[in-house]
Amino acid sequence: MPLVAIQPSYGNPAARRHWRDTLDKEVPFATGHHKTALTPAQLQKLLASHPTGRARFWGATAAQDRNMQRLRTGDVVLFTGGKLVRGIGEIGETLQNSAFADTMWSPDPTNGSWHNVYSLLSFQPTEIPYAEVWALPSFNENDNFMGLRILEGEKAEEVLQGLDIGTYTDLQNKIARDIEVASAIAAGTRIVPVEGLHTTASTYQRDARQIVVSRAEALLVREYTETLGGVAHRRLRTPAGITDIHVSAPGSTEIIEAKSSSDHSYVRAALAQLLDYAPHSPQPADRLAGLFPTRPADSDVALLHRYGIDCLFRSEPGVFERLEAPPAAREHMRVAWTKA
Template structure:
């Protein structure tokens, strides 16, 4: 629905229109909502949460929550039928909506219920079932990643604003995300994080490009030490995996044989993320709440075992 049309625009206040346009720059969005009696449950929803839309015995579609509004006039204009006692109150725009059209029985089985279980009204999945459901339906949490990036950018700015110095070699980068039919550009935090790390590291840091033109964020030589550092915009598990893959790609192209690979984050990844890096011999560096960078170093034995693979040396 086009929320910028005259018939709709009068139902939204300026702040609501601005927020909707931030999520949907093209001026159109799909909406989902709830009646006022569900206020307690709906208050738990956040931007980036996953919504499964069901009906007629099927899971019809899956989407991510975008903009959140509490606007009875707008909600009732869209959904309330004459004579209905309950007013709609909560409005959520939907991002990255994907039709599914699969039997609802499969969702019930994934949640540990019988195939005939009928999900009553609106409900949240149990925490223990979430990963299995998202994996089976192949759900990517693009909006959640964008939210984490914005939070990380605010964190880096807050913790580093008094000590950051400009570094000419660092260029602002951005990532383009597809949001339905529109494209939203989300500024990434890597450049600010790299700038802050350079300012506080005390090392002479540079960068290098591989033969294919890919650019490693930071490169350090000091005596016999050669370190490649890759910065990511959040400590999510997806970003941990991205950092790992990029570091393994860069390492074989290092100007000198690499001795240390380091993944740099604006906050500490969760335990599985840190453990994944350490298993591969990669150090984890993150911006702590103190405003300083902390390093979780990989075990020396693990790093030593990984060196031949990092350097692209022939297997024995």
């Protein structure tokens, strides 16, 4: 499980200059004064992750030495500022080198060089309001993320799942696993359990590296929750994952799972997740619903209804329709929903 770093990066003129110089564009580290500031070992290390000789970079001063020593390739960084997560990146290589840092950023007058340098395997500009992070179970409203913060374990997983972040390293690992399984089947050999694999992502190379930050579901959830008025809702962390919407009204509890498509595979995924979440609700759920951007096919609505699950869909901007499951099916399935 990767760590997640929350990195303030846009709150003052110096940070905005750093953003402009080393996040908005790649740095040609393998040429000129950048190259001469690197040790041979550091240059070799960077070229292994960035064979084009160019990469995006960020840095931290000596005050963050201890935190920076925890970060590794594949960890995720949320770059924050002005009430927004303005970008999400995946760490490539980390190194300590004041001379190299100083070729990119002027030293801080108080804290000195930004000598804790890390490159980014991938970077995606975003405009995610802090409110979407605050909605996650482990965060508090009005947390303005002052200072570098490193999250691990459940908190890190919560951010990755809650913001729907898929990393380049994850993609490589999945492809490496597919290669292992396909090779074993083709050769007629035993398939090694995933925890026994030592294959690294280097078995697959791809020029266009991208961290994927899916926003469609988050925007659909935001639009739908605006229609709830004063009805209490939140996101709930369960052993099965984080719910998209957990609605609590007097005498009623509903769990809603949002999907970015109304295609059959997405309807099936929503069905599976809802049945997985339901037994973990603190208050027994009396309704489950899938939330979709358009009306699913009749056969997919029937699939949800078979399991007592309502179908919510966006019929026009700001307007959602509910296709209710038959009451008999809902009552029959509630036994399974609420069974601990």
